[in-house]
Amino acid sequence: MSATLHELGPMFALILVGFLPNEVWRLVGLMLVHGLDEKSQVIVWVRAVATAMLAGVLAQLILSTSGPLASIPVSVRIGAAMLGFVAFLIAKRSVFAGVLTGEAAILLGTYWFGT
Amino acid sequence: MSTDPTEPPPHVSIQVFFDGIIAAVRSVFFYVLVGNYVGLGALAHEVGFSFWWMALSTMLIWAAPAQVILVSTLTTASLWEVALAVTLSSVRFLPMVAAILPVMRRPGVRQRNLLLPMHLTAISVWVEGMRLLPLMPVERRIAFYNGLGVGLMSGAVIGGAIGFVLAAKLPPLLSAALLFFTPMAILMSSARNSRTLLDGLAFVLGLVVGPIVAAQKIGLDLMWTGLIAGTIAYVVHRLREARRGRAT
Numbered sequence: 001m002s003a004t005l006h007e008l009g010p011m012f013a014l015i016l017v018g019f020l021p022n023e024v025w026r027l028v029g030l031m032l033v034h035g036l037d038e039k040s041q042v043i044v045w046v047r048a049v050a051t052a053m054l055a056g057v058l059a060q061l062i063l064s065t066s067g068p069l070a071s072i073p074v075s076v077r078i079g080a081a082m083l084g085f086v087a088f089l090i091a092k093r094s095v096f097a098g099v100l101t102g103e104a105a106i107l108l109g110t111y112w113f114g115t
Numbered sequence: 116m117s118t119d120p121t122e123p124p125p126h127v128s129i130q131v132f133f134d135g136i137i138a139a140v141r142s143v144f145f146y147v148l149v150g151n152y153v154g155l156g157a158l159a160h161e162v163g164f165s166f167w168w169m170a171l172s173t174m175l176i177w178a179a180p181a182q183v184i185l186v187s188t189l190t191t192a193s194l195w196e197v198a199l200a201v202t203l204s205s206v207r208f209l210p211m212v213a214a215i216l217p218v219m220r221r222p223g224v225r226q227r228n229l230l231l232p233m234h235l236t237a238i239s240v241w242v243e244g245m246r247l248l249p250l251m252p253v254e255r256r257i258a259f260y261n262g263l264g265v266g267l268m269s270g271a272v273i274g275g276a277i278g279f280v281l282a283a284k285l286p287p288l289l290s291a292a293l294l295f296f297t298p299m300a301i302l303m304s305s306a307r308n309s310r311t312l313l314d315g316l317a318f319v320l321g322l323v324v325g326p327i328v329a330a331q332k333i334g335l336d337l338m339w340t341g342l343i344a345g346t347i348a349y350v351v352h353r354l355r356e357a358r359r360g361r362a363t
Contacts, residue, residue, distance in 0.1 A: 010168050010189075017194050018185045019175040021202035023234070029212025030233045034226065038217040048317040048352070049345030050210035051309075054238065054301060055321025056328075056340035057207065061298040063326060067183075068154070068290040080295070081302060088303045095143045098303040099296065106295050110288055 072110050080105035128258040131251075135262020136269075138247060143304065144239035144267055147296040149274035151179055154290045156278025159186050166279050173271050177237050179297075180204045206338045210345075211241045218248050219256035232257060235264025238301065243267070246308045313352040320344035 036043055062077050064070060069077065084102025091097035123131070139145055152173065159169040164186065176182050181201045188197050212233050219232060236244075240263055247263070248256045285293070309315040324344040329336045 010164060011171070013189055013194065013197075014168060014172055014175065014185070017189070017198040018172060018181065018201060021198040022176050022178055022181045022205045022208075024202065025205050025208040026212050026233050026236060029209040029236075030216060030226070030229060032209075033213045033216050036217055038220075040217075043214060043217050044313070044352075045345065045349045046210045047214040048313055048349045049341040050207070050214045050241070051305070051314055051317040052321035052324070052344035052348065053207045053210060053337050053341035054242070054305060055318045055344070056325035056337045057238065058298050058301045058305075059322050059325035059340075060329070060336070061294070061301075063329070067294065068287055069294050071287050072291050072295075077295070081298065084299050085302060085306070088306065093303075093307050095300070095303040095307055099143055099147070099299040102299040102302075103292060103295060107288070107292055110291070 072106060073113060076106065076109035076113055080109055123254050123258075127255075131255045131258040132262040132265075135259040135264075136266035137262075138243065138259070139263050139266025139270070142239070142243050142263075142267065143300050144243060145270040147300040148239060148267060148270040149277070150293040150296045152271045152274030153278035153281070154285060154293050155179060155182055155186065156275035156280075157282060157285055158183070158278075159275070160279045160282040161284065162186055162190055166276070169275050169279050170272050173275050174268065176201075177234070177268060177271070178205055178208070179271075203335065206335070207238070207341070208236060210341060211238075212236050215241055215244055215248075215260075218245070219253070219260055221253045224257070228257060232260050232264070235261065235268065237264075237267075239267050240264045242301070242304045242308060246304075312355065313348055316351060317345050317348035320348050 033043065033046075061069065062081055063074060080102050083105040084098045087101035088094060088098025156169055159172075164172075172182055172185065176185070181204050184200045184204055185197060188200065192200075215236060216229055216232065220229065240260070243263055244260050248260060251259060305314075305318050309318055321340055321344040325336065325340045328339045328343070333339070
């Protein structure tokens, strides 16, 4: 892997405006919990915040109005997610079964109801 | 230098590290990441980045949304704008790192031993780590988490490479289907993982609060969603604990 002079530009940009502004949040997280115990109330709260954020990511993706997912009607996306979840419950909480069912549903749903 | 009696010997750590890699390959997220990064690799090729740039961006950034921003705006927007957009997309790492590191830390662990787990933390690794780490002795957790993270990251690097080599512009329906893997995996894994009222409540409230916050168009949607829904869930949890405490 030898970086050419031409590559140094994009590589430098990757570090400067990609890696650093992204990694700073991980570093702050590391520094904030210095000395804190898993059982401490702050960590219990932080865990709830992180879990809620994760749900927020899920909602953003399902309802997103930009990017490739926007080409699929929101109703189809929500319906496929629900079908996947039902399959997950039926298949004794199998994540694979749920994800694959959701994927099948989004493909068929777009085929039938899509634009 | 005397070694800590609870410190596992090196060969055990390596074994545990490989156990982590195996857990990664058995996780649905491994395949979700391959699928996701196929789209990202194809995009990187289309914009004109090199193969190694794409692989390095996955290893250094390790956040699909930030990488999408970087790949799609680096050639057009100003560097300042790109950096700002990237940093706004990555706020979630703060609470995730803050919640997982105390699970693997024990007395005698140096801060620098937590640097790799810190860097490897992403949604996929965090979700699987929160589920699997409590099941094993505390002195094995760092090595296992590192294996898990490296394993899942490999899936992303492989997916990115496949997308880059295929390079063909994916049909819109296929790229949408590949992206849909992520919300599906988050939904099912979180449902499987949430064993406590606090976890379940925080997740459900996040689903409700997220779209409401987004509709206000105040920006920093995820941060507000996390703070509002997470805090409500925590307060409910504390009130419930207090009531239980009084009852006994």
